[in-house]
Amino acid sequence: MSERKIRVLIAKPGLDGHDRGAKVVARALRDAGMEVIYTGLRQTPEMIAEAALQEDVDVIGLSILSGAHMALVPRVLDLLRAQGQANVKVFVGGIIPDEDIPRLLEMGVVGVYGPGTLTEQIIKDIHAAVGEPYQPAHP
Amino acid sequence: MSLAESVLQGNRLALARLLTQVENETSQGLEDLNRLFPHTGKAHIVGVTGAPGTGKSSLVNQLITAFRHPPEGQQPRRVAVIAVDPSSPFSGGAILGDRVRMRDVAGDADVFIRSTASRGALGGVAASTANLVQVFDAAGFEMIFVETVGAGQAEVEIARLAHTVIVVEAPGLGDDIQAIKAGILEIADIIVLNKADRPLADNAERALRMMLELATRKSNPATDESPPLLEWRPPILRTVATEGRGIQEVVDAIWHHRHFLETSGEWERRERRRLCAELENLLQAALMKRLQETISPETYQGVVDDLVSRQLSPRQALEILLDGVKR
Numbered sequence: 001m002s003e004r005k006i007r008v009l010i011a012k013p014g015l016d017g018h019d020r021g022a023k024v025v026a027r028a029l030r031d032a033g034m035e036v037i038y039t040g041l042r043q044t045p046e047m048i049a050e051a052a053l054q055e056d057v058d059v060i061g062l063s064i065l066s067g068a069h070m071a072l073v074p075r076v077l078d079l080l081r082a083q084g085q086a087n088v089k090v091f092v093g094g095i096i097p098d099e100d101i102p103r104l105l106e107m108g109v110v111g112v113y114g115p116g117t118l119t120e121q122i123i124k125d126i127h128a129a130v131g132e133p134y135q136p137a138h139p
Numbered sequence: 140m141s142l143a144e145s146v147l148q149g150n151r152l153a154l155a156r157l158l159t160q161v162e163n164e165t166s167q168g169l170e171d172l173n174r175l176f177p178h179t180g181k182a183h184i185v186g187v188t189g190a191p192g193t194g195k196s197s198l199v200n201q202l203i204t205a206f207r208h209p210p211e212g213q214q215p216r217r218v219a220v221i222a223v224d225p226s227s228p229f230s231g232g233a234i235l236g237d238r239v240r241m242r243d244v245a246g247d248a249d250v251f252i253r254s255t256a257s258r259g260a261l262g263g264v265a266a267s268t269a270n271l272v273q274v275f276d277a278a279g280f281e282m283i284f285v286e287t288v289g290a291g292q293a294e295v296e297i298a299r300l301a302h303t304v305i306v307v308e309a310p311g312l313g314d315d316i317q318a319i320k321a322g323i324l325e326i327a328d329i330i331v332l333n334k335a336d337r338p339l340a341d342n343a344e345r346a347l348r349m350m351l352e353l354a355t356r357k358s359n360p361a362t363d364e365s366p367p368l369l370e371w372r373p374p375i376l377r378t379v380a381t382e383g384r385g386i387q388e389v390v391d392a393i394w395h396h397r398h399f400l401e402t403s404g405e406w407e408r409r410e411r412r413r414l415c416a417e418l419e420n421l422l423q424a425a426l427m428k429r430l431q432e433t434i435s436p437e438t439y440q441g442v443v444d445d446l447v448s449r450q451l452s453p454r455q456a457l458e459i460l461l462d463g464v465k466r
Contacts, residue, residue: 033230038236084152
């Protein structure tokens with residue numbers, strides 16, 4: 001009853017309209033026992049930070065396919081820090097050029113995932129980031 | 140400073156954190172809840188329930204907007220939403236998607252939306268929902284909307300929790316025999332026929348009217364109490380929530396119902412009923428826990444073994460376990 005669940009916000013900032021990947025990840029995290037708040041398309045960084053605050057999430061997954069990640073991600077990170085949520089772990093998924101990955105990690109992003117990533121990997125990384133032991137589900 | 144004190148001072152991050160503590164029933168969270176309780180009892184709790192896909196979230200989105208931007212001469216209200224979605228019975232995880240439809244109010248500091256998973260509870264709300272309501276109430280939110288999981292015929296728990304229950308229907312969901320079955324329509328204080336621009340809306344409204352005509356509430360749905368002195372007849376209101384049509388009428392109906400509750404003495408009765416139900420739930424959980432502590436796991440498993448091998452019936456097993464407690 002009173003067990004703790006990992007709470008994850010899956011959000012799509014910016015203007016691209018493709019949320020299939022975000023939904024696949026949301027579903028995989030649900031099946032891994034997490035509570036996933038899904039916010040839908042075309043969110044501003046302000047909306048995402050506000051939702052993260054109200055929902056008191058442990059993790060945010062940003063799905064970005066538009067190429068605007070170098071503008072959107074730092075904005076989200078700044079807003080989180082400003083509202084006292086620097087503890088929230090931010091992951092980024094989508095189409096991210098290789099050369100941008102180290103820069104995103106340097107900003108404070110915990111993981112960056114491109115096409116073909118196994119959802120198992122994301123689940124493992126989230127457990128590691130929030131400091132909860134990971135136990136794979138029994139088949 | 141404790142989270143409870145920060146919440147009373149209007150700190151939103153503290154509010155978010157306390158909601159998590161309360162939802163997880165941590166000892167800290169429950170202690171803070173005790174501290175907040177004297178500050179509760181002021182909010183108007185509105186339940187919104189109905190079948191999946193009838194438009195509950197879209198309606199709530201419009202209602203928040205309407206209460207934040209009322210017609211001239213009325214005060215805007217501080218609004219909180221608790222949106223419950225189902226937990227997977229297999230993984231325990233959940234997709235909480237009600238926020239998708241509640242984005243017209245983004246950036247308003249006097250609106251707070253919290254998504255929550257049912258975590259195995261079957262009544263349409265979570266075990267912790269009543270506690271989350273208390274936190275919002277103490278934090279000074281005047282209107283608290285509780286959106287249930289998509290509910291069918293038996294998820295009537297919301298009637299114990301809310302002052303006003305809105306049941307959302309949509310055209311084409313069932314014939315008139317559905318309307319006369321027991322359950323969710325009986326708990327309605329306000330019936331909203333959403334998606335009223337769809338074909339068959341007239342048929343749906345006719346079926347609902349017929350049901351209401353037949354209904355003379357004999358007693359309170361959640362208890363055996365006698366009926367209120369003044370009769371409240373649930374209005375049937377047509378809306379198209381995605382376009383904002385018919386929303387002001389729903390807001391007016393909420394105010395009318397509140398006036399009815401206050402003038403008929405029903406408000407106090409519902410408060411009493413609500414707190415009584417909460418106490419009962421707590422008692423059940425605590426007694427169950429105490430029982431489990433007094434019976435060793437070996438004894439318990441032994442009784443279950445006898446049950447499985449049909450040497451004991453469930454009732455005989457119960458007697459053996461209870462005897463163990465009395466001894």
